[in-house]
Amino acid sequence: MTALLPRRGLAQILALIVILAVDRVVSPQFFDLRLQDGRLFGSLIDVLNRGTPVALLSLGMVLVIATRGIDLSVGAVMAICGAIAASLADSHGLPVVLAAALGAGLLCGLWNGFLVAVLGMQPIVATLILMVAGRGIAQLITEGRIVTFSSPDLVWLGNGSVLGLPVPVVIALGMLILTGAVVRGSALGLLIEATGGNARASELAGVGTRAMILSVYVWCGVCAALAGVIAAADIMGADANNAGLWLELDAILAVVIGGTSLFGGRFSLVLAVLGALIIQTMNTGILLSGYPPEFNLLVKAVVVLAVLLLQSPKFSGLAGIAARLRRTKA
Amino acid sequence: MENSLDPALPLLEVRGISKSFGAVRALQEVDFTLRAGEIHALLGENGAGKSTLIKVVTGVFPRDAGIVRLGGEEVAPRSAKATLQAGIATVYQEVNLLPNLSVAQNLFLDRQPMRFGIVREGEMRRRAKALLADFGLDIDVAAPLGNYSVAIQHVTAIARAVDLSARVLILDEPTASLDRHEVEILFRIMRQLAKRGIGIVFVSHFLDQVYEISDRITVLRNGRLVGERETASLPRLELIRMMLGRELAETTSARAATREHQAREVCASFENYGKAGYVAPFHLELRHGEVVGLAGLLGSGRTETARLVFGAERADRGQAKVEGAPVRLHSPRDGVRHGFGYCPEERKTDGIVAELSVRENIVLALQAKRGLHRPLSRREQDEIARRYVKMLDIRPPDPERPVGLLSGGNQQKVLLARWLATSPRLLVLDEPTRGIDVGAHAEIIRLIRDLCDDGLSLLVISSELDEIVTYSDRVVVLRDRAHIEELAGEAIDVGNILAAIAADGAAVALEAHT
Amino acid sequence: MKGLPPVLITAIVLVAGFVLCALQFPNIASTRVVGNLLTDNAFLGIVATGMTFVIISGGIDLSVGSVIGFTTVFVALAIERWGVPPLVAFVAILALSAAFGAAMGAVIHVLDLPPFIVTLAGMFLARGASFLLSTESVPITAPVYSTVSDFALRMPGGGRLTAIAIIMLVIVIGGALLLHLTRFGANVYALGGSRATASLMGVAVGKMTIKIYMLSSLLAGIAGIVFSFYTSAGYSLSAVGVELDSIAAVVIGGTLLTGGQGSVIGTFLGVLIQGMIQTYINFDGTLSSWWTKIATGVLLFAFIALQQGLVALARRPVAKSAGAAS
Amino acid sequence: GQLTIGFSQIGSESGWRAAETSVSKQEAAKRQVNLKIADAQQKQENQIKAIRSFIAQNVDAIFLAPVVSTGWDSVLKEAKEAKIPVVLLDRDIDPSGKELYLTAVTSDSVHEGAVAGDWLAKTVGEKACNIVELQGTVGASVAANRKKGFDTAVAKHPNLKVVRSQTGDFTRAKGKEVMESFIKAEGGGKNICAVYAHNDDMMVGAIQAMKEAGLKPGKEILTVSIDAVPDIFKAMAAGEANATVELTPNMAGPALDAIAAFKDKGTVPPKWIQTESKLYTAADDPQKIYDSKKGLGY
Ligand SMILES: Nc1ncnc2c1ncn2[C@@H]1O[C@H](COP(=O)(O)OP(=O)(O)OP(=O)(O)O)[C@@H](O)[C@H]1O
Ligand SMILES: Nc1ncnc2c1ncn2[C@@H]1O[C@H](COP(=O)(O)OP(=O)(O)OP(=O)(O)O)[C@@H](O)[C@H]1O
Ligand SMILES: [Mg+2]
């Protein structure tokens, strides 16, 4: 565990604890948990469950960002893959549905990766193309409707539970472990960090930087596809218009809160997922607080700034100086 | 002003400066005195704290303790701008100019000639041209600086600092990427400035240059002051002892005993190899256990040759062969696959991955060569890193330190380690000893010889002709992006190389190709 | 193609696109459509000009769309509810938005936080603040508004060069002059090249950062005022997503997102290219919502790919044999 | 000859909107009108651009489904100058622009909220009832109006109280998420007597949330929402939803008729053609309505 969770995770854990405490204040029953129909039930579970899509997105996004890229299309990819899954769900078995949806995500990632790694487009515009067109494709699949389904297998993916935990949470956990195993178990992690840290130097050291870049976008696409399937399964329908809308910003935010620099290089999967949880803890807190919705964005802005402040090297520097001053005075 | 012309009065006085980076104590109570009108060499091993001292003086790093006086008044500049305004101009060790701006903008950034709030572009270019002309440079100053070679960039940085220096000029290894011709120009200008009463701090690992130009020497070791001497009264061996804290094992300036030129096997060969607009087609044969030097003026096409040989650039004609078999060299990956290695000359942009640790930087090429699926275990990585940190005496000897925090010379050693770790058959080194101290220099040359004895083939670029002469078995001389002559055996000496370069009176190769 | 600057290539792409569209829909080739293109994209042109400075300096500003939204609401309320004279309201909101930008710049510099996130928080903040002011759209009936929105220079062929189009053109030209001819502009490029180096070379990096974000927010404020002229109303949800449109315009215009390179004129062309894509789709009029999106994406791709291809062609080294080989 | 009409549609942010678009197409085809639809992707500036380009193309009439009520004066003036009649669909615009359009075919969204509120008051009777409200997108005029109408209706009954109100952005996913936290915040849902959602999509999400929390929507907790999309009838048929207020997707039909009459005989239609806000409950054979609505492109 210590290998997965470096020392620098302290600020994030602290932030999470503070926000949890605030949530407890605005909603006294926040930590209540009970077992119902064989699954855990309570706000904490909601945080995990609702945080799953962004957590999955951030797993892919963190790798993309580590290579100095960015993927704005993940929300649209979610919509596409959710739409595909929903339209196939009632006529095909789960394996086919999953294969089709994840395959589509993979293709989307391949396309982004192709634009960035092969054509050399700037990631933000390259993925902007799919962000715009992708939602169109998703709507094309559903023809703008909400395509509902009742296939119990797929519904289970969204609403079932394993050992009391919602299935999406288990999937996200599995993906975290899988991604961690692939990235840190092979040399991929090192090579991605090198590519993001200095692509020219890595290329000269014999690293296949193009392949690295291509593969992270592909993985990002697959993660987004999974998130899309789960989001569709959750509401038993594919809402191409709204699925994943603006989630790319949340995913990027999660990655940055997780301490990965937007200029590439070092990354941490666990902290990115923690970032997603921090965001969701805040969101759930807002919903529980009972404040009028006009305040939502303001609260979000303030919390984001506060969390970043906590992490800012300058801030900890200031805090350190303050501490030293206090000590010398004492 | 009269004071500062009096050579006895200190112009810049540094007292009791200390600076730590976390656990690393880079400077401990260092004193340093610069008088007006003197050229003062600041010397020490890699990582001794020279660059740190300079950055503390100019306010780039906040200092932990100590005072700095300029012309008798205490100064505590908190930004580079304030330092400049106080009359201290600096060329930092890593070229600190902006490749995306034009040469002229770089020279006059933040002090452009203005009229009605508008930059007088024409006037600025005129002045830039005039300024560079003093350094024998005649280039298009409107073109982005990044279009030019490192050497030209370095000269531009120096020109800017010279133009800015009202009272003090600090040069941190300015000559590392210059060749003799430019060094002479630089020295002439430094002497002129000194005559005008400007104090100059000069950092270099080339002791010949130090003896040629400096009036006094201050030596640092492990972040502490070792002593300050008059250059004229300090014997070279004594200086080396001050720097290293021990005797240098062997002297390196003599030409190595000619190695027996028995017919060794060809390691790699390049026939009619070249690329249009890059380097003219050349023939090159590299044998096992042999060192081939590439000599030439700046811009003569040495780096280009190196990149073609390694595969960093794709040739558009000719055939490359490794151990007699034709191969395709289309990318660095191809080069690495065939057992080549390449230490580029631009260490910051092409070499290190600053954020990653020394360990990760060292294993990078080896890991890339092995491929994704055969990751080096952490234990293997530690093992490799430890071995090379020890072998090359990388300081501080902490493999987990981000390489960007190492001193320049130590970064260079990390790069060398990166390629040695891949056990290459051919190593291409572009300015491998740039910025490396005398002790390490000797080590690296010894290492080069040892490697060759083990059958490694080396292609080395160096602007130090003495150095090339010292270890090369053959020397290829380049001019105007073409190979013009090959010297071997007894024919290798500095005079012959210079003669080859200067043939047809083509001495001024620095003139722009643009 | 050789030696053509990227801006010229973007212009060629724009003209070529225009000709192609006009071949299919002859109505497009009228001064009316050209006038509309300028009017309809006036606010985008203005924010994108500010965004160009930010991006060249190596940053990004996601808050501009929200600042526009906030500005429209503020102006509308000030004029209609609080009885403030329009000019005073304009001065107040411009001061406010400039201060907002300066604050973001200061946070970015002092706390050393990534601009992407700081301005994302700024985006939430400005949008949230406009919700607090009013969630309803507030019509503006002040006479200035009808005067300004009715003002237009007639172009031959029935086209109208409206006041807001003129404001935009003035700002684009002013921005181009500021970027290319002044010390401030040179420093913007310097920051984009490398903040650390620029600082070592004596550029006051902190002040510059603050000024750049201030400029961006100020221009967003102006764009907001222009938007309020455009719609004669203030609405908290106006200009959602404009930050992405303007980033796209800047990048299509040849500015590198990594900073250090680019031009305001290129951005202006980028805005026109985007506007033209939309005009084309509107003229076609057969596209469903989804095909609109897909077509936008495809055309975006086509333009960028074409432009990049041409730039790459122009950059290709001259294939002359080297040096002594002859 | 054949009429060409430009229709500036908001976008396709919901199933209802998609249905409106497809019904409009059907109605136009029925009358052999050439309908050019420009999709604004939810942006007013795009709608203005679209109207300008319709004017440039000299269409016979313009339909506008305004994304927001203000800001149309100058572009509609241009249309008037070009003598192109404009018909508003689905939403009204600010009163200052009354003379700028021919007629508006809309429902009254304040009234919709009131219908929902009245039904709830009638159904609950005298007993105390805590209501939770799922609002539409913050800032959207429909959301504000539906809230206003409902609040006014409920205010007349002191036993009804809106205890929580949060935005669900008109979407299923958010509706579900918000409902989940309402349930947690209100003692596991025991304190909730009714849910009011500004659209059916959010309600469908909320119903799922209630079911997953072990509650029985439609029985333990009353539901009322607006739009009458097919899926809410499915829920109603299953006894999981109680009431919905219809917002008809067929706005274009009456509009096309008005334009045709205006063009042919110069008949000036009334300024407001109000569509009916019909209330549907489980008593209305939801399964049949579901089947009839399924094919409309929701
Ligand atoms: N920014 C930094 N953060 C942490 N440690 C640093 C930093 N800069 C330098 N150091 C450390 O301070 C010590 C002195 O480094 P410095 O760069 O001053 O050496 P130097 O004498 O200039 O060496 P060289 O001849 O190799 O350039 C080294 O151990 C280096 O690792
Ligand atoms: N005058 C010039 N104008 C534009 N680009 C140049 C010019 N001179 C060199 N370059 C470029 O700079 C890079 C480095 O070339 P450089 O001149 O340093 O070659 P070199 O012969 O290896 O010189 P050296 O090794 O002595 O520094 C090459 O990519 C080259 O194309
Ligand atoms: Mg140094």
Ligand SMILES: [Mg+2]
């Ligand atoms: Mg070179």
